[in-house]
Amino acid sequence: MNACKRYMRLYRVLAAQFFKTVMQSKVDFLMGLFGFFFTQIMGIAFLYLVFDQIPSLQGWTLDQLIFIYGFAQIPRGIDHLLTDNIWLVAWRLVLNGDFDRYMLRPMNIFFQIIAEKLQPDALGELLVGAILVVRSLAKGIVTVDAAHVVLFFVSVMAGALIYTSIKLFFAALAFWLKTSGPFLQVAYQMSDFAKYPTEIYAKGVRFLITWVIPFAFVAYLPASFFLKSGAGAGVIGFEWVIAIVFWCIAYYVFNRGIRVYESAGN
Numbered sequence: 137m138n139a140c141k142r143y144m145r146l147y148r149v150l151a152a153q154f155f156k157t158v159m160q161s162k163v164d165f166l167m168g169l170f171g172f173f174f175t176q177i178m179g180i181a182f183l184y185l186v187f188d189q190i191p192s193l194q195g196w197t198l199d200q201l202i203f204i205y206g207f208a209q210i211p212r213g214i215d216h217l218l219t220d221n222i223w224l225v226a227w228r229l230v231l232n233g234d235f236d237r238y239m240l241r242p243m244n245i246f247f248q249i250i251a252e253k254l255q256p257d258a259l260g261e262l263l264v265g266a267i268l269v270v271r272s273l274a275k276g277i278v279t280v281d282a283a284h285v286v287l288f289f290v291s292v293m294a295g296a297l298i299y300t301s302i303k304l305f306f307a308a309l310a311f312w313l314k315t316s317g318p319f320l321q322v323a324y325q326m327s328d329f330a331k332y333p334t335e336i337y338a339k340g341v342r343f344l345i346t347w348v349i350p351f352a353f354v355a356y357l358p359a360s361f362f363l364k365s366g367a368g369a370g371v372i373g374f375e376w377v378i379a380i381v382f383w384c385i386a387y388y389v390f391n392r393g394i395r396v397y398e399s400a401g402n
Contacts, residue, residue, distance in 0.1 A: 143247055150251045174260075196333050199277050200363050206268025207362075208331045208355030211295030213261035219300045220255035226307035227317040233400025245394060246304075246387070278362045283369075288362065291372050295354035297379040299327070302349060305386035311393025323349055330355040353378045 229235045238245045272278050306320035313319075326344070330351035334342045346352040353375045361371050 143244070146243070147247075147251050151254060199272065199275055201332065202268055203272035203278060203363060204333070204356055204359040205331045206265045206272065207359040208327075209261045209265030210269070211292050211354050212299055212327060213258045213265060214292070214296040215299035215303070216255050216258035216261060218254065218296075219250045219303065220258070221249050221253040222300070222303050222307045223317070223320070225249065226310050226320045227315060230310040230397065231314045231400075235397060236399055239394075239397070246390065284362060287369060287372050291358040291361075291375055294372070294375045294379040295358065297383055298350060298354050298375075301379065301382040301386040302351075304390055305382070308386065308390040308393045311397050327351045327354070332356070333360075350378050350382065 225235070238248045241248060273280060278284075302323060303320065306316055306323050309316035309319060326349055329337065329341065329345045334346065334352050334356055337345075342352075346357075357371050358375050361369060
């Protein structure tokens with residue numbers, strides 16, 4: 137318990153210092169925020185263009201797909217905001233030997249990595265996701281009661297953990313490969329498939345994004361619970377099982393990688 141309090145206090149201090157540096161260049165912050173917001177708007181525009189030609193997609197309406205799209209952005213935005221620094225492990229921290237500094241401090245190494253930097257650009261993703269979810273509430277296409285509200289936040293946190301686990305796993309491969317950024321990039325981009333119903337994909341793709349790189353559990357599958365009365369709440373519980381299993385695998389690989397880390401050579 138004391139250790140948890142210590143890390144929470146350290147995180148608040150480090151986060152406060154980081155935001156002080158960000159506010160030194162407000163224009164860069166606003167441009168990054170606008171850039172991510174604009175990117176998400178283009179994704180929604182794509183949905184409108186598709187449905188202008190196809191009124192229904194495997195029985196799903198435009199309003200339902202917009203909810204799934206918005207729902208997907210929230211856990212992704214949380215992961216992006218809090219753990220974006222993991223990308224540097226994949227691209228250069230191991231390759232250049234910069235990982236040394238984490239090894240020398242008397243703190244948990246994973247905590248040091250994620251506490252070192254926040255990504256304010258993620259607020260654009262969170263804003264778009266929140267707007268689309270609120271829009272769906274206003275249109276009455278999702279069930280709203282106390283249980284569903286609680287399960288919504290439970291699902292969002294599980295989805296964020298799945299994103300972080302996948303990112304950590306592929307980033308940790310850098311301890312053996314020296315740079316694993318391309319692999320992480322390919323894996324992370326597959327999350328775009330989760331913004332749409334898995335029924336529209338071939339069986340191989342459905343299997344891949346459900347059981348191998350389980351992005352279907354961060355958007356489509358839990359979102360279907362809120363959209364369809366036939367979908368059971370068990371999908372949210374299973375989402376947490378997937379999240380915990382993949383987190384344990386990713387964190388184990390990360391710790392194994394730390395043991396074989398050799399710093400920079402010549």
